[in-house]
Amino acid sequence: MPNPPAPLTWLIARLSKLIATATGALEADYPNGVGDWQQEVSRQLARYHGAAMLAGAEVDTLTPEMTTAVTTDLATQLRFLDKFALEMQDGDTWQAGWNSRANMYAGSIKTPYWQGNVDMLPLPAMPADGTSTCLTRCTCMWDVTKLAGEGNYDCTWLLGATDHCQICKQRAADWAPIRVRDGVVQ
Amino acid sequence: MTDTLAPSAIQGNTLEYPSSAPAVFGLAFPWLMSPPSYTDLPTYWSPRRDWVLSVTPQKEDMWGAAVAIASTRFAAHGYIIKDSQDSSRRVASSLQLLKGANGGEGWVPFALKVMRDLLTTDNGVFIRIRRQGDTTTPIRVKAAQPAIVSGALRQDFSEAAVTTSAPGSKITGLYHLDSLRCIRTGNLAYPLRFMPINGMQQILRWDQVLMYADQPSPRAELFGVGECAAGRAYKTIAKLAAMEQLVFENLTGGGANKLVFLQGINDPTLQAILKSGEADAQARGLVYYLGTILGAIPSDTPISMVEVKLKELLSNFIPKDERDNGYLIYANTIGVPVQSIQPLSGQGLGTGTQTLVLDDAAKGQGAMPAFIKWWEQTVSDRVLPATTELQFADENDMRDQKAHAEVQKLRADTRKVQIDSGEISPAMARQLAVDSEDLPQELVADDVTSGGQLSDDEKMTPERSSLSPASLALIQSAPTAPPKQAPGLATKDAADDDAAALLESELGWAKRLGKASLRA
Numbered sequence: 001m002p003n004p005p006a007p008l009t010w011l012i013a014r015l016s017k018l019i020a021t022a023t024g025a026l027e028a029d030y031p032n033g034v035g036d037w038q039q040e041v042s043r044q045l046a047r048y049h050g051a052a053m054l055a056g057a058e059v060d061t062l063t064p065e066m067t068t069a070v071t072t073d074l075a076t077q078l079r080f081l082d083k084f085a086l087e088m089q090d091g092d093t094w095q096a097g098w099n100s101r102a103n104m105y106a107g108s109i110k111t112p113y114w115q116g117n118v119d120m121l122p123l124p125a126m127p128a129d130g131t132s133t134c135l136t137r138c139t140c141m142w143d144v145t146k147l148a149g150e151g152n153y154d155c156t157w158l159l160g161a162t163d164h165c166q167i168c169k170q171r172a173a174d175w176a177p178i179r180v181r182d183g184v185v186q
Numbered sequence: 187m188t189d190t191l192a193p194s195a196i197q198g199n200t201l202e203y204p205s206s207a208p209a210v211f212g213l214a215f216p217w218l219m220s221p222p223s224y225t226d227l228p229t230y231w232s233p234r235r236d237w238v239l240s241v242t243p244q245k246e247d248m249w250g251a252a253v254a255i256a257s258t259r260f261a262a263h264g265y266i267i268k269d270s271q272d273s274s275r276r277v278a279s280s281l282q283l284l285k286g287a288n289g290g291e292g293w294v295p296f297a298l299k300v301m302r303d304l305l306t307t308d309n310g311v312f313i314r315i316r317r318q319g320d321t322t323t324p325i326r327v328k329a330a331q332p333a334i335v336s337g338a339l340r341q342d343f344s345e346a347a348v349t350t351s352a353p354g355s356k357i358t359g360l361y362h363l364d365s366l367r368c369i370r371t372g373n374l375a376y377p378l379r380f381m382p383i384n385g386m387q388q389i390l391r392w393d394q395v396l397m398y399a400d401q402p403s404p405r406a407e408l409f410g411v412g413e414c415a416a417g418r419a420y421k422t423i424a425k426l427a428a429m430e431q432l433v434f435e436n437l438t439g440g441g442a443n444k445l446v447f448l449q450g451i452n453d454p455t456l457q458a459i460l461k462s463g464e465a466d467a468q469a470r471g472l473v474y475y476l477g478t479i480l481g482a483i484p485s486d487t488p489i490s491m492v493e494v495k496l497k498e499l500l501s502n503f504i505p506k507d508e509r510d511n512g513y514l515i516y517a518n519t520i521g522v523p524v525q526s527i528q529p530l531s532g533q534g535l536g537t538g539t540q541t542l543v544l545d546d547a548a549k550g551q552g553a554m555p556a557f558i559k560w561w562e563q564t565v566s567d568r569v570l571p572a573t574t575e576l577q578f579a580d581e582n583d584m585r586d587q588k589a590h591a592e593v594q595k596l597r598a599d600t601r602k603v604q605i606d607s608g609e610i611s612p613a614m615a616r617q618l619a620v621d622s623e624d625l626p627q628e629l630v631a632d633d634v635t636s637g638g639q640l641s642d643d644e645k646m647t648p649e650r651s652s653l654s655p656a657s658l659a660l661i662q663s664a665p666t667a668p669p670k671q672a673p674g675l676a677t678k679d680a681a682d683d684d685a686a687a688l689l690e691s692e693l694g695w696a697k698r699l700g701k702a703s704l705r706a
Contacts, residue, residue, distance in 0.1 A: 006703075006706055007700075007703035007704050007706060008703075009706075010702075010703045010706035011699065011703045014699075042684075042688060043688065043692060046685070046688040046689050046691070046692040046696070047692045047695040047696050047699055048696070048699065049689070049696070050689055050692065050693055050695075050696025050697070050699075050700070051695075051696040051697070051698075051699035051700040051703060052700075052703075053700075054696060054697060054700030054701075055699075055700045055703040055704055058704065060697060060700075060701070061697075062693070067689070070689060071682065071685045071686045071689055072682075072685075074685040074688065074689060075682045075684070075685035075686075078684055078685055078688075
């Protein structure tokens, strides 16, 4: 089983720590401070989504296409976060599962990372994009082999080192590899 | 009959209907084909029946008005002639053919005669097609009949005129033929014999005549004779005519309504009274009492009176109900909205909406809509050039135009949704627009569905020839991708806006973190 890329691991670890710190502070002050917590987590998600895309593509600047993709991913997470914050605001007591749930947001930056890593190829799914049962806990990754010619790739869905959901197993079987020719998925 | 005439080369019989033949058939056939007749209408079918039916508009006023309304509606109806290759020459010559029908008499009188025959004869409508190079030759018929009776006409049929010209030669004119002078022969190649006022009978070839009948009979022996609106409504026509006649006689004093016996007065005295009364009434312009027959019975008893009613409507007979029902039957048989015959103002149904609803409901039912459809198809297929079509559509009817525009917009909206969802591309949308005639065919480079779908009033057109430079320029400017949406017009919710703004504000941090992660 391949290890996850070091930049992604580094980014997730830092973001996870930041979110855990913010969530710990919220737990201490709960039921106050939900708005501030949401603002802080949103800001961090924006930073780390952008950073993940840049790290995945190994570039310094986001192209318009990358910006659109990051914005879409970020907006999806902000919607989830909004619901989560509402739920916390409506609650009376701190729920044990909220820390773990908050920590899952850190895993969402895998999606922009892999989008950048595969050169924005129009692949059918990205790890942790929410289309599999494992959601942001997904540890799978794309292995992209660039072939001769413009826009020619072989892309393989690799299972991560941890447990896998059924969907990811199926993807690993089906997309081994998935062929992209002239920029078009075959 | 002269011996110099060429013998007939026509295969098969060109004699008239079995029902009008002078032999036993002529008596037996209509009896076999008809239900018992409760009217003065000759049994179905013989040419004599059409003579009676054809004068029904003179028998009952409202029926006459209904036939006139339907005929004038057809004559005044707008029509479009269009050419799939936009040939203005073909369109102009086709238009001239209709506008110059009946030897230049014009479309309106031609159409009025055609519609009158359609509505009042079972035999139907006959239109003579004249072609360039028509040459008429007299021939000796195979089964000569020195004198035959067809309806009320008696004409020699020992020789006939046959016109020859190439079936594909140019059509130079359309002529209405009097239905009462047309005899269906049942011969597919020569389906009609026409008896002109002067000259010998004409045997017409299939491509020289258009024949139509309302509700054509499926009986083979009738050769396509139909059941016209006048025949279907005849009992109603006769009933209303009798009713109106009774009212007329009551009002004008014509005819005797009752017989009155006066006892105690002698006849000379009664006559003297009547005479002075009549003079007095005439002086005042009154003739009212003439509907009563007075009879004097001399006696010594005091004057008494006994009435014997000769004619009177039943006590529970409501003339208005009979009229309303009759007008509805007229409307249904002809195929016009009932309020065209009888305005509904002042009644419960007399609203503008009701008029529209009834007008819509009347479309596609009755004699007239079916005939219009037949006329469109037949003229397009057999009279006009291959690429030219006739379409009855009232261009001046703003309601029709609005409905057409609304449907076009619905189709355009559907195509937009399909493009936006990625179901089709703009090129496919343009092809669909051409197929539904929302876009001219010239504006697509290659009509990939050309000829793949035809409605019943369209016809197969030849493959398109080369495109004009102007068409090519238009095609080249056609969009190949959906239009880009202006900023702020995209379908977004607040989260998208928030995300974009947040990303922009945190982009500096993102870059620093990205670089740092690569160094990790």
